[in-house]
Amino acid sequence: MHTYKFSLKKFIYTFVIVLLVWYGFTTFVAPAELITGVIVSLIIAYISVKNFNCCDPILMMPSHIFYFIKYFFVFIGALIKSNFDVARRVLTPNLPINPGIVTFNTKLTNDFAKMVLANSITLTPGTLTIDIIKNKFYIHWIDVTTEDPEQVYKEIAEPFEKILLKIYN
Amino acid sequence: MEIIQEILKYIGLAFIVMGSIFLFLGALGIYRMPDLYNRLQAGTKASTLGAMSVVLGVGFIQPDWLVKLIIIIVFIGIANPLSSHALARASYRAGIKPYFKKEIDAYGKAVEKQLKKIKKKLQNLNE
Numbered sequence: 451m452h453t454y455k456f457s458l459k460k461f462i463y464t465f466v467i468v469l470l471v472w473y474g475f476t477t478f479v480a481p482a483e484l485i486t487g488v489i490v491s492l493i494i495a496y497i498s499v500k501n502f503n504c505c506d507p508i509l510m511m512p513s514h515i516f517y518f519i520k521y522f523f524v525f526i527g528a529l530i531k532s533n534f535d536v537a538r539r540v541l542t543p544n545l546p547i548n549p550g551i552v553t554f555n556t557k558l559t560n561d562f563a564k565m566v567l568a569n570s571i572t573l574t575p576g577t578l579t580i581d582i583i584k585n586k587f588y589i590h591w592i593d594v595t596t597e598d599p600e601q602v603y604k605e606i607a608e609p610f611e612k613i614l615l616k617i618y619n
Numbered sequence: 620m621e622i623i624q625e626i627l628k629y630i631g632l633a634f635i636v637m638g639s640i641f642l643f644l645g646a647l648g649i650y651r652m653p654d655l656y657n658r659l660q661a662g663t664k665a666s667t668l669g670a671m672s673v674v675l676g677v678g679f680i681q682p683d684w685l686v687k688l689i690i691i692i693v694f695i696g697i698a699n700p701l702s703s704h705a706l707a708r709a710s711y712r713a714g715i716k717p718y719f720k721k722e723i724d725a726y727g728k729a730v731e732k733q734l735k736k737i738k739k740k741l742q743n744l745n746e
Contacts (some may be wrong), residue, residue, distance in 0.1 A: 474686045532664045533641055540648040540661060549657055550723025572700035573667060578660050579700075580707045580726055583733070588726040590656045590707065590717065597723055 452472065457499070466496040514545075514617050521613045525570055532575040539592070550594040554603040556585050563618045570610045577606055632678030638673035641665050654718035654745055663703040670695050 472487040539546060558564050568579040568587065576592040589606060596602060603611075645665025652658045671692050678688040711717075712730060 468676060471690055474690045477686060529664070529668055533644075533668045536648055536661050537644045538639075540651055545651060545653075547652075547657060548720050549654075549717060550719060550721070551726040552723065552727040553729075568704065569697065569700040572663060572703060573696075576660065578656065578663065578707060579704050580656075581704075581729075583729055586729070587690055588729065590621065590660070592657060592660050594723050597725075603687050 461495055461499045464499050465491050517613050517617050521610070521617075524609055524613065525573070528570070528574040532573060535575040547592050548594055549590065549592050550597075551580065551588060551590050552594060552597055552599075552602045553586055553588050554599045554607060556587055556603075556607065558585075558611065558614060558618065559619045563614050567607065567610055567614055571606060574606070574610075586615050623639035627679045627682070634672045634676030634679060638669045638671070638676060641672070645669060655715055655729040656707055656717045659703045659707055663699055665697045667695060670699075723726075 468491040471486075471490060476483045476487065479526050511570055556564065556568060557568065564582055568582060570587060571577050571587070578590040578592075579587060580590050581588045587607070589602070591602075593605075596605070621707050642665060645662055648661025648665060651660045652661055669708070674691050674695070678685045711726065
């Protein structure tokens with residue numbers, strides 16, 4: 451077990467994000483609410499800073515904004531496609547599925563990036579991330595076409611991972 | 620101004636209807652699929668986009684709430700896939716076998732390996 455060192459930088463990022471969410475919900479009404487927000491955010495940031503792990507300062511750089519926007523559109527496109535995919539499968543009378551669990555290796559090293567990739571895979575057509583062990587993703591695929599990890603990688607993860615690698619490496 | 624509001628209202632209603640259709644299809648998927656993992660597949664995707672577009676539709680009808688609704692949409696987008704992953708992982712480890720037409724299961728071996736390691740560690744502790 452490693453001991454945890456308190457990091458002020460992480461604390462401040464957590465604080466700012468929690469505060470922004472608070473102001474998003476209250477939308478700047480009364481000064482009392484602003485002060486309450488600051489106090490509540492401080493408490494929450496102090497409690498959760500150990501486990502909260504998303505906001506490196508690199509991510510805020512302007513050169514990454516382009517990739518974030520690109521990722522967003524790729525993601526929304528995949529989400530809509532996956533919904534039509536589900537609709538097609540559900541409405542076909544003989545239920546065209548051939549499920550199986552496949553695996554592939556990721557090149558990502560950052561934990562948060564892995565989490566984003568796993569979430570994106572879950573929301574893309576016909577795939578569901580079951581587990582990540584080190585750098586191996588285990589994916590339940592509703593219509594398996596190939597078992598070879600490299601082919602799987604190409605079919606499922608490549609469009610997302612390309613963009614994530616540019617942001618995180 | 621009133622015309623714009625009226626148009627926005629109809630766009631919002633269209634989003635809500637679309638979201639409801641996706642939610643209905645998701646429910647149908649949960650009913651028709653053969654096992655837990657396939658049900659999770661249908662449920663997660665449909666309920667994510669369905670709930671998102673219903674909430675967005677409310678945002679078009681009531682633009683004052685837009686900031687709050689966007690926070691809710693982001694939350695749904697993060698929490699839904701995470702929870703389905705947790706459910707799938709926990710149920711595989713609890714011993715619920717997936718339905719296969721032809722057995723393709725890369726995860727089973729990995730779980731066995733991990734369990735063996737844990738057993739070894741426990742034995743070492745006992746000795």
